[in-house]
Amino acid sequence: MTVLVLGGAGYIGSHMVDRLVEQGSDVAVVDNLVKGHRAAVRTEARFYQGDIRDKDFMRSIFTKEDIKSVVHFAAYSIVPESMEKPLDYFDNNTAGLINVLEVMNEFDVKRIVFSSTAATYGTPDSVPIKETDTQKPINPYGESKLMMEKIMRWTDQAYGIRFVALRYFNVAGAKADGSIGEDHGPETHLVPIVLQVANGQRDKLKIFGDDYDTPDGTNVRDYVHVVDLADAHILALKYLEDGNKSDVFNLGSATGFSNRQILEAARKATGKTIPAEDAPRRLGDPDTLVADSSKARTILGWQPQYDDIEKIIATAWKWHSTHPNGYNDK
Ligand code: UDP
DSSP: OEEEEETTTSHHHHHHHHHHHHTTOEEEEEEOOSSOOGGGSOTTSEEEEOOTTOHHHHHHHHHHSOEEEEEEOOSOOOHHHHHHOHHHHIIIIIIHHHHHHHHHHHTTOOEEEEEEEGGGSBSOSSSSBOTTSOOBOSSHHHHHHHHHHHHHHHHHHHHOOEEEEEEEOEEEOOOTTSSSOOOOSSOOOHHHHHHHHHTTSSSOEEEEOSOSSSTTSSOEEOEEEHHHHHHHHHHHHHHHHTTOOOEEEEEOOSOOEEHHHHHHHHHHHHOOOOOEEEEOOOTTOOSBOOBOOHHIIIIIOOOOSOOOHHHHHHHHHHHHHHOTTGGGGO
8 A cells, every 4th residue: 555645856755755665655646746846756655746626637647556645745835925816825735735625535545644834823812732723724735725724624524535634833954864855946944945045055134124023023933853843644544543533733843933033043063154134024924923832742743853943054054064056056
């Protein structure tokens, strides 16, 4: 029996495939390679290039493979891009999921773990955020993921497709040996951008907004190491395989770091100066996002191994300093 990883050539998906293979699972990967990288996927996994919105393609995979569970990462996830191109997000993320569920239902595959996001909460009423807190997204990315969660609830009720939605906070880092890591083109995320400045590939970091309602005026986010995040998916698969009910879990560290603190941690982790300047706010950013992830710890038994932001950034630095051009460097 096979675990099908959708979006397995992306940043988080490739780390998931790596962990699954290391743990002896049989893995098949689907990715359209619009954002993902073929070289990020372990050769032990069978790779199929195609789009989750292409039903005939998806049917062909479910026909060839004996799939027991699906892990779904194939989505767009850039907040500012979603503000400019909302329809792309509703199409790829929300409509994409509908297609996946239709094919799963046709082939009687009843388990799916998928990436949701802290962006479904919008501007939180209080922090740390609990799963039961109000979800009122302030950007189309968060809205597209909230719609996915809602669709999953109804398809569970109607067809018995059990799901785990993992609401990620911010993800950073890379596999400790530096063999796979984050490679987005163009890059928009804070940690890789800071490290590109450290590497001399950018002149300086622009910190978006210095007048937020936070201790130093810059946004506060909660960072989880990508391998810890992948491990939460493996626990979620087991949770569903054990016959448990559909559920949602926050994945965060419960500690917030401001954008300035991330810059300082990166300076320490890299030993580089890293020039930075304040810049105007970016659209769609809430002041603070910090998770209460006690539910994942209690119910899934999730125990993140990385609890130190400098160490998380050091693993990302190992990847970026050895692969300044990402997977083009191999
Ligand atoms: N950010 C920044 N400069 C950059 C990129 C990001 O100041 O060049 C800020 C961004 O405004 C947000 C935080 O870093 O406050 C995290 O943004 P990122 O895009 O990494 O993740 P998101 O929170 O959008 O998922």
